[in-house]
Amino acid sequence: MLYRLLLCLLLGSFVSVSMAANNVSEDQQKLTQTVFELERSVAILQLSTASLGDYQSLATKMAHVKSLEYRVNFLGNLTFLLCMALVVFFFKLRNQQKRLLALESREDEKASEQQKKDV
Structure with missing residues (x-):
């Protein structure tokens, strides 16, 4: 019974770590996309105000x-x-x-x- 409990805890920790890694990568991707869009907007603004x-x-x-x-x-x-x-x-x-x-x-x-x- 103790082995089953330890096995369930071990599998649960692996699943939670992998889910956390997926969430972090998704957040990183969203942040990267937002930064790219902001840089593009700044570049367009600079070009529109250029003489x-x-x-x-x-x-x-x-x-x-x-x-x-x-x-x-x-x-x-x-x-x-x-x-x-x-x-x-x-x-x-x-x-x-x-x-x-x-x-x-x-x-x-x-x-x-x-x-x-x-x-």
Whole structure:
């Protein structure tokens, strides 16, 4: 009987904890939604009271940001191309080194054969 009572208390505590967690998450979601709506309302109010000069300065700043974005994209592409050129250069250098070693080994073989013939 005591085990059943302990089991019921344990299950009851698990259920109450899970229900409390659900309530907290629902309250957090409602609070987040309310904060989002308030921020949106403030942004709309600020835009409605903005002057022509504010819009022009915003357009100038946006154009500046766009030009910076294009520069960053260009520099990123240039860096990528330079890295790829280095990779190609090192592969060509490796192949050339292999050819040079093969040529040297052939010349050494010819020289050793020539020495054997001379002896």
